[in-house]
Amino acid sequence: EVVMTQSPATLSVSPGERAILSCRASHSVSYNLAWYQQKPGQAPRLLIYGASTRATGVPARFSGSGSATEFTLTISSLQSEDFAIYYCQQYNNWPPITFGQGTRLEIK
């Protein structure tokens, strides 16, 4: 099983600033990595797949990078609606499909 580890657990950033979230895989997952955003009381929303491809309708301020075991989600110029929990998910070696434990992005 590929274990996904996200850091930090909580990130405090001011609106308008940049946020950088990290995700590490226990084994190489190539570029088979996705990012999701989840707001309280809502289902997750797909943001990024293939490590760097934005899903339909996702604003350009969201960008993904990385490969193998190290991945980053960058949100440039944070908007109020971006404060949420973010999860990474690998789909290179499955089953099982595995998620990271999440990073909570909060307003500083």
Next chain:
Amino acid sequence: EVQLVESGGGLIQPGGSLRLSCAASGFTVTSNWMSWVRQAPGKGLEWVSLIYSGDRTFYADSVKGRFTISRDSSENTLYLEMNSLRAEDTAVYYCARYDFSNTFDYWGQGTQVTVFS
């Protein structure tokens, strides 16, 4: 418009059974890979099960032998039959479409399952 609507959750005692349903619209359940993902209170996302071509299935080890995923073309609905429920199965259960990019592109709103003694 693609929509997924779960139902069937509730309060159940340990050892009991529940069947969750996920009614789909805007696409055909039997022509797509479909999955269940759950989220325990205050916790992260945990993949539970997936059904794909030819109705072949995969399960997380934590539910293997107790849960069964299935789908019905006439109802355009995905199901999760849950037996021998445990306290640790308490979670919000989401159905999701697993698309060509091997990611969950559409999600339902979730249904709460609470196993209590």
